Amino acid sequence: MSNATFGGNKLGRRSLLQGLGVAAIGISFGGLAGCSKPESGAKDAKIGGTGEEPKLNFYNWDTYIGETTLADFKGASGVDVNMTLFASNDELFAKLRAGNPGYDLIVPSNDFVERMAAADMIVPLDHALIPNFKNAAPEYQDVPYDPKRKYSMPYTWLALGIGYRKSKVSSPPDSWKVLFDSDEYKGRIAVLSEAGDMFRLYGKYLGKSVNSLTPEDIKAIEAMMIKQKPNIKAFHEDNGQDLLLKGEVDLVLEYNGDIAQIMSEDADIGFVIPKEGSQLNSDNLCIPKGAPHPKNAHAFINYLLDAEVGKKITETILYPTPNAAAKALMPDSYKNNQAVFPAAEVLAKCEYAKFNPELQPKYEKAFTRVRAA
Amino acid sequence: MAGALQDWRQHKRPFAAIVSAPIFWLVLFFLVPMGIVWLYSFGQNVGPAAIEITGTLDNYKRATEWLYLSIFLKSLAVAALVTFICLIVGFPVAMAITFATEKWRPWLLLAIMLPFWTNLLIRTYALMMLMGQNGYANKGLGAMWDGASWLRTLVGLQPLEAWTPVQLLYNNFAVVLGLVYVHLPFMVLPLYSALDRLDKSLIEASLDLGAGHFRTLMKIVVPLAGSGIAAGVMITLIPALGAYLTPDLMGGTDSQMIANVIERQFKRANDWPFGAALSFLLIYAMFALVALQSLRGSRAKVGAH
Amino acid sequence: MALFGRQPIAPLEYTRKLWMRSWVGATLLFLYAPLILLMVFSFNDSKRNVVWKGFTLKYYEKAFANESLVEAMVNSLTIALLATVFSVILGALAGVMLWRFRFPMKSAVEGVMSLPIIVPEICLGVAMLIFFARMDWPTGLPWPLNLSAITIAHITFCFPFVAMVVRSRMASFNREQEEAAKDLGASEWQTFRDILLPHMKPGLIAGALLAFTLSLDDFVITFFTSGPDTITFPVKVYSMVRFSVTPEVNAASTILIILTIVLTAVALKLQGVKGIAETH
Numbered sequence: 001m002s003n004a005t006f007g008g009n010k011l012g013r014r015s016l017l018q019g020l021g022v023a024a025i026g027i028s029f030g031g032l033a034g035c036s037k038p039e040s041g042a043k044d045a046k047i048g049g050t051g052e053e054p055k056l057n058f059y060n061w062d063t064y065i066g067e068t069t070l071a072d073f074k075g076a077s078g079v080d081v082n083m084t085l086f087a088s089n090d091e092l093f094a095k096l097r098a099g100n101p102g103y104d105l106i107v108p109s110n111d112f113v114e115r116m117a118a119a120d121m122i123v124p125l126d127h128a129l130i131p132n133f134k135n136a137a138p139e140y141q142d143v144p145y146d147p148k149r150k151y152s153m154p155y156t157w158l159a160l161g162i163g164y165r166k167s168k169v170s171s172p173p174d175s176w177k178v179l180f181d182s183d184e185y186k187g188r189i190a191v192l193s194e195a196g197d198m199f200r201l202y203g204k205y206l207g208k209s210v211n212s213l214t215p216e217d218i219k220a221i222e223a224m225m226i227k228q229k230p231n232i233k234a235f236h237e238d239n240g241q242d243l244l245l246k247g248e249v250d251l252v253l254e255y256n257g258d259i260a261q262i263m264s265e266d267a268d269i270g271f272v273i274p275k276e277g278s279q280l281n282s283d284n285l286c287i288p289k290g291a292p293h294p295k296n297a298h299a300f301i302n303y304l305l306d307a308e309v310g311k312k313i314t315e316t317i318l319y320p321t322p323n324a325a326a327k328a329l330m331p332d333s334y335k336n337n338q339a340v341f342p343a344a345e346v347l348a349k350c351e352y353a354k355f356n357p358e359l360q361p362k363y364e365k366a367f368t369r370v371r372a373a
Numbered sequence: 374m375a376g377a378l379q380d381w382r383q384h385k386r387p388f389a390a391i392v393s394a395p396i397f398w399l400v401l402f403f404l405v406p407m408g409i410v411w412l413y414s415f416g417q418n419v420g421p422a423a424i425e426i427t428g429t430l431d432n433y434k435r436a437t438e439w440l441y442l443s444i445f446l447k448s449l450a451v452a453a454l455v456t457f458i459c460l461i462v463g464f465p466v467a468m469a470i471t472f473a474t475e476k477w478r479p480w481l482l483l484a485i486m487l488p489f490w491t492n493l494l495i496r497t498y499a500l501m502m503l504m505g506q507n508g509y510a511n512k513g514l515g516a517m518w519d520g521a522s523w524l525r526t527l528v529g530l531q532p533l534e535a536w537t538p539v540q541l542l543y544n545n546f547a548v549v550l551g552l553v554y555v556h557l558p559f560m561v562l563p564l565y566s567a568l569d570r571l572d573k574s575l576i577e578a579s580l581d582l583g584a585g586h587f588r589t590l591m592k593i594v595v596p597l598a599g600s601g602i603a604a605g606v607m608i609t610l611i612p613a614l615g616a617y618l619t620p621d622l623m624g625g626t627d628s629q630m631i632a633n634v635i636e637r638q639f640k641r642a643n644d645w646p647f648g649a650a651l652s653f654l655l656i657y658a659m660f661a662l663v664a665l666q667s668l669r670g671s672r673a674k675v676g677a678h
Numbered sequence: 679m680a681l682f683g684r685q686p687i688a689p690l691e692y693t694r695k696l697w698m699r700s701w702v703g704a705t706l707l708f709l710y711a712p713l714i715l716l717m718v719f720s721f722n723d724s725k726r727n728v729v730w731k732g733f734t735l736k737y738y739e740k741a742f743a744n745e746s747l748v749e750a751m752v753n754s755l756t757i758a759l760l761a762t763v764f765s766v767i768l769g770a771l772a773g774v775m776l777w778r779f780r781f782p783m784k785s786a787v788e789g790v791m792s793l794p795i796i797v798p799e800i801c802l803g804v805a806m807l808i809f810f811a812r813m814d815w816p817t818g819l820p821w822p823l824n825l826s827a828i829t830i831a832h833i834t835f836c837f838p839f840v841a842m843v844v845r846s847r848m849a850s851f852n853r854e855q856e857e858a859a860k861d862l863g864a865s866e867w868q869t870f871r872d873i874l875l876p877h878m879k880p881g882l883i884a885g886a887l888l889a890f891t892l893s894l895d896d897f898v899i900t901f902f903t904s905g906p907d908t909i910t911f912p913v914k915v916y917s918m919v920r921f922s923v924t925p926e927v928n929a930a931s932t933i934l935i936i937l938t939i940v941l942t943a944v945a946l947k948l949q950g951v952k953g954i955a956e957t958h
Contacts, residue, residue, distance in 0.1 A: 057905075057906035057907070059906065062917055062918060082906055082907065083746075084906050084909050084917075085914075085917035085918070086917065087916065087917050088640070088641075090640035090641045090643070091640060091901075093640075093643065094639060094640050094643075094804070094807075094902075095807070095901070095902065097422045097807075098422075098807050098808050098810075098811035098812070099811035099814075101817050101904075101905035101906070102817040102818050102905045102906045102907065103905075103906050104906075115421045116421070118420070118421050119420060119421035119422035119423070120422075121422060187540075194641065195641070195642075229626050229627070232626050233543050233625065233626075234543040234624075234625055234626065235626055237621060237622070246505055246506070246507065247506055247507050248505060248506050248542070248543070265725070292818055355421075357418075357420075357421060360642065360643070361642055361644055361647075364637060364638075364641065364642040364644070365440075368440065368441075368444070368629070368634060368637075369440055371626065371627060371629045372440060372443060372444055372447075372627070372629065373627070378778065378779060378780040379778055379779050379780065380779070380780050380781075381779045381780065381781040384779070386866075387866050388775075388779055388781070391771050391774055391775050391778075391779075392771075392775050392779075392781075394767070394768055394771050395768045395769075395771045395772035395775065395837070395841070396787070398768055398833070398834070398837070399772075399790060399791065399834075402809075402830055402831075402833070402834045403790075403793070403794060403834050404790065405809060406802075406805035406806055406808065406809035407793070407797065407801075407802070407805050409805060409808050409809060409812070410801060410804060410805045410808070462705060463705075465698060465701045465702070466701065466702055466705050468698070469698050469699075469701070469702045481702075483942060484706055484709075485706075485709070487935075487938065487939065487942075488709045488710065488713060489891070490891075490895075490934070490935070490938050491713060491931055491934070491935055492895060492897075492911075492912055492915050492931065493895065493897070494897070494912075494915060494916055494919055495716065495915065495919065495927065495928075495931045496712065496713070498716075498919060499712035499713055499715060499716040500712040502712065502715055502716070502719070503711060503712045503715050507729075509711075509715060554708070554709070554712075557705070557709065611795070611796060615798050615799065617800075632798060632800075635798055635800060635801070636800050639800050639801075639804050645804065648800075648801070648804075649801070649804075652797070652798050652800075652801035655798060656793070656796055656797055656798070656801075659796045660789070660793075660796060663792060663796065664789075
């Protein structure tokens with residue numbers, strides 16, 4: 001191509017190849033060398049007790065399952081669980097919105113259970129197939145976001161709070177004020193980049209319910225956020241625990257489960273749910289519409305709710321479990337961890353956020369303005 | 374171009390044989406899907422997962438609000454700065470490759486391209502690891518600071534005060550640096566390709582006639598490599614304008630770029646019609662840039678003859 | 679380094695000037711420092727990439743034992759190979775079409791051909807998602823048919839690049855050769871096979887390599903077209919590192935980088951450095 005004539009943009013695109021070309025050779029050989037065709041193990045496995053092909057497509061969060069849970073289930077039922085990962089509720093929703101490409105079991109958070117039920121994207125569960133539902137703690141057997149647990153089964157729950165480095169704060173940050181309305185820790189704070197959560201927690205700080213914000217409130221909160229912005233170091237993408245552990249920031253708005261995980265690695269980390277109360281979240285097991293193996297999915301849900309199984313999962317992921325029977329089997333160090341299980345009087349002030357299709361775009365737009373300010 | 378173009382009417386059969394497959398593909402697997410999104414940009418949400426195409430222009434009206442225009446302009450400024458830095462950094466590198474020996478040229482090219490072969494996200498995280506508060510870039514700077522402090526005590530001056538880590542991440546500087554890191558090869562290769570075709574005797578003549586290296590560079594090399602520079606600028610500017618991962622991960626509280634806003638509409642905000650409108654405005658803008666560029670290109674070509 | 683010759687420096691040997699070398703050296707340091715750090719930390723005996731805690735090889739064992747990672751790699755390569763083959767065919771045809779013919783709406787067609795390069799990735803991803811859902815594209819097919827949706831999406835954004843390369847390569851073609859062949863009685867097809875195709879070859883190779891690269895590293899569009907059985911390497915890595923990069927991902931990347939370097943070096947040696955330089 002050395003003597004080609006070219007004009008404008010084509011030149012760039014074409015010459016890009018030169019380098020790409022040289023290097024591409026490597027990859028093309030490189031990849032081939034280390035790989036072999038995956039075996040289709042499903043075919044020769046025995047048929048599970050459900051009468052369906054012994055296969056299950058589980059769409060889960062990363063680091064959200066016990067180390068041997070999937071293998072154990074295969075041993076118990078013969079069903080081969082194929083777990084793939086998503087990174088946020090938004091991704092999950094966007095991906096399933098136009099239709100289900102073959103997932104059997106998904107793990108949306110509470111507001112997305114509501115949203116997906118409203119959009120007819122998940123199917124009602126057959127409680128007769130999930131006897132282990134009785135293991136769930138009473139407060140998780142009937143929840144505001146899914147009355148009578150029609151569509152979802154509890155998997156974990158979480159509460160937002162403040163993770164902090166004990167040696168770098170004057171006193172435990174027990175109010176949202178330190179994050180939202182103070183320059184005491186200027187440049188050492190990271191908060192969430194999720195607009196809805198941010199506005200609702202500001203609402204909490206102002207003494208309102210997370211579900212009672214009005215457009216006027218949003219305006220007032222937006223002004224507060226812009227005022228506080230110079231004191232914030234970053235809006236993190238739910239990787240706040242990493243920022244805290246690396247010493248990038250000293251205070252971070254995060255979920256208790258995430259902070260509990262790093263507390264086991266670094267004794268200098270603390271977690272507190274502010275006295276104004278906070279927002280609760282809960283991740284739930286749901287079967288998306290069009291799932292190819294709904295019976296297997298029911299069987300797997302039932303298996304996950306088993307006390308022993310739940311215990312093993314909890315030991316790995318360290319999140320608060322709504323499974324009372326599993327919790328009972330856990331050691332005291334877990335049960336008495338204030339980060340994992342905040343005191344009852346603190347929890348009493350926490351609420352679930354309702355899915356609100358009118359306010360969500362308003363939150364987004366206001367937050368875009370905050371970022372642009 | 375060598376030879377004149379053939380008129381399709383005089384060669385109907387070969388024309389049909391050649392044209393049908395790519396056109397079919399482009400229409401079915403590109404225009405139809407993009408057409409649906411384009412229609413969505415004239416629609417509105419009627420439920421969490423339902424969109425009704427009502428022919429409304431509301432989305433475009435919202436998308437042209439000053440808020441989004443200002444973000445677009447800021448993104449354009451950031452992308453332009455990134456492109457400019459890439460040009461300044463990349464030009465000498467491209468020159469070096471051009472004037473390297475036959476034996477070394479492919480290896481140098483490869484060295485520039487190789488980082489391209491690592492996943493973008495992994496590369497970004499690696500850069501963040503280097504630039505963190507307790508990262509090695511800061512440690513290196515700290516060591517240099519301590520060294521300078523020690524030197525001062527040697528000559529009897531007061532030592533410098535203790536080193537405080539510099540804030541390298543989570544600001545606009547980090548975004549620009551990260552984007553330069555990712556896009557540098559995009560710039561070097563077109564530049565190299567243009568310089569490679571340069572008649573080297575022109576440079577020799579200029580030097581022989583007493584012009585300095587810098588003068589030769591500005592008066593001879595840069596004008597002759599003009600089309601390569603323009604191509605490099607386009608090929609760096611367009612992806613930089615569409616970047617969302619780098620500002621997301623490395624940016625501070627005010628580092629959002631237009632692609633972040635678009636991404637949020639499709640994911641978090643679940644507002645596909647608005648996301649579609651924003652996307653198409655961006656497409657129109659970029660299309661205008663490309664058209665402008667090829668117009669300039671063809672004009673330059675006409676001028677040369 | 680052979681760059682360091684002993685002869686006096688001629689005016690044009692910029693590469694042998696100190697400032698030029700330091701500039702290139704500094705640029706390469708900037709490009710490689712993060713990657714080297716990443717490789718070093720793949721041996722770090724800690725769950726996180728924060729501080730050095732000691733040497734270990736356990737993350738390499740983990741990466742090799744991670745079946746889904748290996749499976750994702752196989753999927754990625756299969757898709758990339760398929761996408762490359764189809765993109766080269768379509769791209770070559772499109773390139774020839776734009777180079778050879780004058781036809782109505784030509785500039786519109788040219789414009790549309792450049793669109794897949796300009797469209798924001800997320801927008802094309804969503805478009806593909808909706809398109810395949812609306813078409814009721816079959817899912818759950820046996821491997822490798824289940825990769826069809828991703829492959830189609832990849833071909834769509836790869837082949838315009840190939841078309842551009844081929845077109846600019848063809849610009850240097852001497853039409854008279856073709857006419858001579860026809861005068862000597864060659865059919866349209868024979869002319870294409872024996873005259874056009876050999877001239878096009880370097881462009882096809884370059885285009886193929888580019889398509890392969892683009893396909894192999896794509897995340898956004900693949901994410902929206904993948905299903906439970908069709909995870910690719912970038913999608914897998916993305917979900918693994920969203921919250922923090924573990925040394926296991928570092929190890930997998932290091933393996934890939936080393937393999938790339940070694941095999942590119944071998945390829946350069948085998949095919950001859952000069953041959954590759956001429957290709958471009």
